[in-house]
Amino acid sequence: MSNIAVVYHSGYGHTAKVAQAVAEGAKADLIAIDAEGNITDAEWSKLDAARAIIFGSPTYMGTVSWQFKKFADTSSKRWFASEWQDKIAAGFTNSHSASGDKLSTLTYMMVFSMQHGMIWTGQTERGPDPTGTDVAKSTDINRVGSFSGLMTQANNESPEVSPPSGDIETAKLFGKRIAEITGKFKP
Amino acid sequence: MSNIAVVYHSGYGHTAKVAQAVAEGAKADLIAIDAEGNITDAEWSKLDAARAIIFGSPTYMGTVSWQFKKFADTSSKRWFASEWQDKIAAGFTNSHSASGDKLSTLTYMMVFSMQHGMIWTGQTERGPDPTGTDVAKSTDINRVGSFSGLMTQANNESPEVSPPSGDIETAKLFGKRIAEITGKFKP
């Protein structure tokens, strides 16, 4: 069992695909929040034992999905006794447009992590630098240019196609980064 | 039927008490989101017909409750066809501490309203100006000093006691303000 957990909600499979890449990069355990906003008691225990938790959610109507929020509200039991204090935290989100309101989601995840007294780490891969009137390519690393966490973008296509390869590679690098930071922090 | 609707979720009755005061000030219809995050079809129709919608939620774990978020996610059906565009929007939130993360909740409500193409109006009552080492009193108007919307604060007491009279009076003035702005806007 890893000491890092990725806990995420995915509505249509795009965020799940990103979560898998993040978990691969971080060598983390994956926990999926279900369609009713629940995880099992064993999964709560895994989060309690983890030294780092990486949060993932689509951006729906301006912030995390209601299922992710239900998970966050349920975590208030841990909040009362500061049980997650000093854990490393990080976050990622996917949506249909390049910017959308994904920063609203990441900002919320930071505020949520601060309620728990966690320690937040972001995204450190530099974005692309296109020339002329070119735009960032689907193979670029950190192509939307995010700092507070990982942002990916998916078209209305199957998760097999979208988010594209650049985003998936960015997700692996992001997971790797969080694992490195976790390793440097002695609780 | 009023052309203004207050739609809110309340977990323990404090936000409901504020919602009633806002609705009284705005002469608005009250719609309560239930414990499962739902409202009725008739209530959705009322929102569709309203010229102004005032959103209310407690601040739980850093933003709106999951029940409010489920309501927001369900409103995506209206979002696809821009059905709520140009409606007046405003928001309020209650939490246990003076500041807490209530601004995170109001900021989210603004971002959510902008997704719908609504027009956001805030809180214009000036806060108190205590002297020496005095603190704002429970009878003061806008005692926590909020601008983006209405903020109230409740102790762990029955809604009959808390939030206190100053907050309830502020809520009435806030509702009145939203009604005035709505009256000035010709759709």
Added chain:
Amino acid sequence: MSNIAVVYHSGYGHTAKVAQAVAEGAKADLIAIDAEGNITDAEWSKLDAARAIIFGSPTYMGTVSWQFKKFADTSSKRWFASEWQDKIAAGFTNSHSASGDKLSTLTYMMVFSMQHGMIWTGQTERGPDPTGTDVAKSTDINRVGSFSGLMTQANNESPEVSPPSGDIETAKLFGKRIAEITGKFKP
């Protein structure tokens, strides 16, 4: 003289180019904040007389430039007497990456406008819907997918080249939208 003013800071000319397009769409007067964060007394008077103010700034290090912030801090003289209350407000920002932290800038502009008791209007053009692994094109309207205000993206190129045509067209439509909303509001 128009009853709408665009007041903006631009560091390298990209935001100035966007400001001109917004002003063209809104038939607004243009006011440039200088390199020291100042505007003239006559320009302050123009803002005082306007029925709508559209704010513009690059996103530097996570929010508005310091020059824009100096303008905002100087506006506190108007704030004390609520002189800008009930004016229509809107905002735009440009940065080097698709998302970057542009939403942080727009969120700040909303919070700032709410301090003044202004009424905030956002961006209502729908973004593009690419298929397969395609990305939004430089000619698309609202290609980064923004709601709370106007977002544009510029490469490290001359303002003659970047932001590209889609962003400039979006800026004109944004200005037009703010003018329409202003026309519907009777102060």
Added chain:
Amino acid sequence: MSNIAVVYHSGYGHTAKVAQAVAEGAKADLIAIDAEGNITDAEWSKLDAARAIIFGSPTYMGTVSWQFKKFADTSSKRWFASEWQDKIAAGFTNSHSASGDKLSTLTYMMVFSMQHGMIWTGQTERGPDPTGTDVAKSTDINRVGSFSGLMTQANNESPEVSPPSGDIETAKLFGKRIAEITGKFKP
């Protein structure tokens, strides 16, 4: 020389008073941003060498003062080469009202720190729990209830009087906390 630095701007002395208490708690060096938004080259070097940087600013017109923002913009030279990556970061802010828009300031400081690839730590002291219609007292720890960083509140009084003793004690505990976290992180 400490490996922790507190860098802050203060307009009227209230934030300076808080900065001194934070620095005392963290055994940190104090760096004051001047009225033109500048610090000396030697002070930049001290920040470059620090393992943790604690940012401080009043909340003016909805976020950090323009002088703090000028400092942040100037730090972009460090940003280009990721020179501050993996430093510990934290922040504090003071304003005239209990809530005000202080969370906007702290959220900005988080976004700013994430641009630099820093690691953010918040406030972990629990707030007060008044009963009946009582309000938090000026001697309470974390009396406004902040999580993302330190919030203090000052009346329009001399810094000798305000912010009051509870806020100053909270500032010392906050500094101590940041020092402890810094000690646990091996760069």
